Amino acid sequence: xxxxxxxxxxxxxxxxxxxxxxxIEPESSRDLLLASLDAFAANGFAAATTREIAKRAGxxxxxxxxxxxxxxxxxxxxxxxxxxxxxxxxxxxxxxVDDPAEALRLYVVAFTAWHAHNHTLARIAQYELSALQxxxxxxxxxxxxQFLAKLSAILRxxxxxxxxxxxDVHSTGRAILSLGIDVSRWYQPDGPLxxxxxxxxxxxxxxxxxxxxxxxxx
Amino acid sequence: xxxxxxxxxxxxxxxxxxxxxxxIEPESSRDLLLASLDAFAANGFAAATTREIAKRAGxxxxxxxxxxxxxxxxxxxxxxxxxxxxxxxxxxxxxxVDDPAEALRLYVVAFTAWHAHNHTLARIAQYELSALQxxxxxxxxxxxxQFLAKLSAILRxxxxxxxxxxxDVHSTGRAILSLGIDVSRWYQPDGPLxxxxxxxxxxxxxxxxxxxxxxxxx
Numbered sequence: 001x002x003x004x005x006x007x008x009x010x011x012x013x014x015x016x017x018x019x020x021x022x023x024i025e026p027e028s029s030r031d032l033l034l035a036s037l038d039a040f041a042a043n044g045f046a047a048a049t050t051r052e053i054a055k056r057a058g059x060x061x062x063x064x065x066x067x068x069x070x071x072x073x074x075x076x077x078x079x080x081x082x083x084x085x086x087x088x089x090x091x092x093x094x095x096x097v098d099d100p101a102e103a104l105r106l107y108v109v110a111f112t113a114w115h116a117h118n119h120t121l122a123r124i125a126q127y128e129l130s131a132l133q134x135x136x137x138x139x140x141x142x143x144x145x146q147f148l149a150k151l152s153a154i155l156r157x158x159x160x161x162x163x164x165x166x167x168d169v170h171s172t173g174r175a176i177l178s179l180g181i182d183v184s185r186w187y188q189p190d191g192p193l194x195x196x197x198x199x200x201x202x203x204x205x206x207x208x209x210x211x212x213x214x215x216x217x218x
Numbered sequence: 219x220x221x222x223x224x225x226x227x228x229x230x231x232x233x234x235x236x237x238x239x240x241x242i243e244p245e246s247s248r249d250l251l252l253a254s255l256d257a258f259a260a261n262g263f264a265a266a267t268t269r270e271i272a273k274r275a276g277x278x279x280x281x282x283x284x285x286x287x288x289x290x291x292x293x294x295x296x297x298x299x300x301x302x303x304x305x306x307x308x309x310x311x312x313x314x315v316d317d318p319a320e321a322l323r324l325y326v327v328a329f330t331a332w333h334a335h336n337h338t339l340a341r342i343a344q345y346e347l348s349a350l351q352x353x354x355x356x357x358x359x360x361x362x363x364q365f366l367a368k369l370s371a372i373l374r375x376x377x378x379x380x381x382x383x384x385x386d387v388h389s390t391g392r393a394i395l396s397l398g399i400d401v402s403r404w405y406q407p408d409g410p411l412x413x414x415x416x417x418x419x420x421x422x423x424x425x426x427x428x429x430x431x432x433x434x435x436x
Contacts, residue, residue, distance in 0.1 A: 046265030127345055127403070171411060171419055174404070175397055182396035185345065193389060201389055205427045 020085065020118075029067045031057040033081070036074040041120045045075055045128045075124070075131045076140070082125035083143040086114045090150065100158035101212035104176075105203040107151060112180035113199030115187070122184035148173050158210060165211040176206045238336075239299065247285045249275040251299070254292040259338045263293055263346045293342070293349045294358070300343035301361040304332045308368065318376035319430035322394075325369060327414075327421040330398035333405070334413030340402035366391050376428060383429040394424045 024030040035056035039048040050071055054061040068074050093110035097103040115122045131137055132144070151173040158164030166172050179202050193201070242248040253275035257266040268289055272279045286292050311328035315321040333340045349355055350362070369391040376382030384390050397420050411419070 043264045044262045046261045168419060171416070172423065175420060175423055178397055178400035178404075179393055181403070182400045185399070186392070186396075198389070201386060202393060205390070205393055208426050208429060209423045211426060 020121075021081065024081075028057070028059060028063065032059065032064060032067055033074060033077055036071075037078055037121060037124065040075065040078070040124050040128065045071070045124070045130065072131065072134060075128055076134060076137055078121065079125045079128070079131050079137070080140050080143075082118065082121045083140050085118070086111065086122075087143050087146060089114045090147070094150070094154070099215055100154050100161060100163055101207055101210075101214075103154045104151075104158065104210065104212065105207050107154060108176060108180065108206040109196075109199040109203040111147075111177070111199075112183055112202040113195040115180045115184040116195030116198050119184040119187040122181070126181050126184060147177060151176060155210060158212065161215065163213045163215055172209065176209060179205065238303065238339075242299075246275070246277060246281065250277065250282060250285055251292060251295055254289075255296055255339060255342065258293065258296070258342050258346065263289070263342070263348070290349065290352060293346060294352060294355055296339065297343045297346070297349045297355070298358050298361075300336065300339045301358050303336070304329065304340075305361050305364060307332045308365070312368070312372070317433055318372050318379060318381055319425055319428075319432075321372045322369075322376065322428065322430065323421040323425050325372060326394060326398065326424040327417040329365075329395070329417075330401055330420040331413040331417030333398045333402040334416050337402040337405040340399070344399050344402060365395060369394060373428060376430065379433065381431045381433060390427065394427060397423065 021030050021033060024033060032053065035053050036048070038056055039053050042048075048071065050064045051061045053071070053074065054064050057063075064074075068077070089110045090107055093106040094103045097106060132141060148170070152169050155164060155166050155169045155173055159166055159169070183198060183202075187195075187198075239248050239251060242251060250271065253271045254266070256274055257271050260266075266289065268282045269279045271289070271292065272282050275281075282292075286295070307328045308325055311324040312321045315324060350359060366388070370387050373382060373384050373387045373391055377384055377387070401416060401420075405413075405416075
């Protein structure tokens with residue numbers, strides 16, 4: 001069976017693959033999300049207008065309100081998709097891994113590479129923090145809490161097994177997350193390192209940050 | 219001699235001490251910078267208006283243009299003050315320190331604590347990157363380059379003396395800077411750690427990231 005080549009889409013500044021948003025239905029809702037992502041990325045959330053977003057999506061301004069109540073709703077939905085996606089990537093990376101050093105490394109590789117691959121989406125999800133203060137963002141805040149909770153669980157396991165030297169689990173966890181998050185601020189696709197290269201380097205740095213020792217033979 | 223208590227200023231959301239801006243003359247220029255800092259911090263650069271900035275400074279909109287040609291000029295000046303200040307803090311911290319592990323630690327302590335202390339200013343200087351793309355921002359870009367250049371020099375010295383294990387100096391340097399920069403994104407003055415506490419922890423983490431060894435006895 002020969003694979004049919006995928007039709008080229010209209011050019012977009014968005015770095016995330018179309019498949020990333022494939023579950024959003026109907027298509028005009030999805031188009032509006034992608035158009036918002038572009039608009040927020042270009043000038044920030046505060047400066048974007050629903051008129052501009054509609055235009056980028058090839059829809060009338062009124063059509064925006066058929067699908068979303070407000071610009072904030074669009075931001076929340078973008079942020080939700082981003083947070084759920086990176087959590088899924090991390091969960092898949094550490095699933096079934098018992099050794100804390102290996103779990104830490106795989107967590108950071110996945111988290112960092114995701115932030116490089118999806119740097120436009122990540123930048124909006126991480127830096128447009130007004131969205132997170134909305135009452136309706138409770139589910140996103142819940143996902144956010146899991147990043148530090150899951151990382152802290154790995155750090156505590158490593159301490160318990162005398163494999164990690166960590167004085168402050170919470171703050172060390174936050175520092176490790178900062179490494180990955182900040183990649184979305186500076187990452188340029190034309191740089192010398194690929195998202196996976198950066199992920200691997202940062203995975204090694206995180207393992208060093210906790211002075212990980214090999215597990216004692218059991 | 220009894221010190222006369224400093225008169226309370228009008229409340230401002232700005233975390234940076236007034237003394238930070240004391241060299242900016244005349245006073246109305248300084249007031250405009252502080253007002254811009256507040257306005258940009260509240261809603262981002264793109265959404266701020268010169269009218270709003272003038273109002274926050276207690277001046278007429280026309281008065282803005284007496285001192286600055288544009289909103290972008292205000293952003294550039296804020297960014298310049300911030301970049302020069304953090305570079306001065308880092309330079310003072312590492313001056314005359316020969317041991318690379320100690321220089322690395324002191325660099326990161328100063329860089330990180332600065333980003334926590336001055337988180338509002340830092341957030342604007344680090345995340346409103348449109349300012350840096352201005353042709354007139356050449357001097358700021360020059361200061362920015364020095365952060366990585368000075369850090370890389372420390373990392374290379376540590377490698378040369380066989381005290382550091384660093385495979386990729388540039389990328390490791392960037393990761394170490396990310397730790398400090400990202401503090402300005404999440405830092406809240408009411409958190410459990412002070413700026414200096416965070417600085418000290420991150421200084422130790424950076425030393426671990428390069429697997430620093432004590433200098434061999436000479």
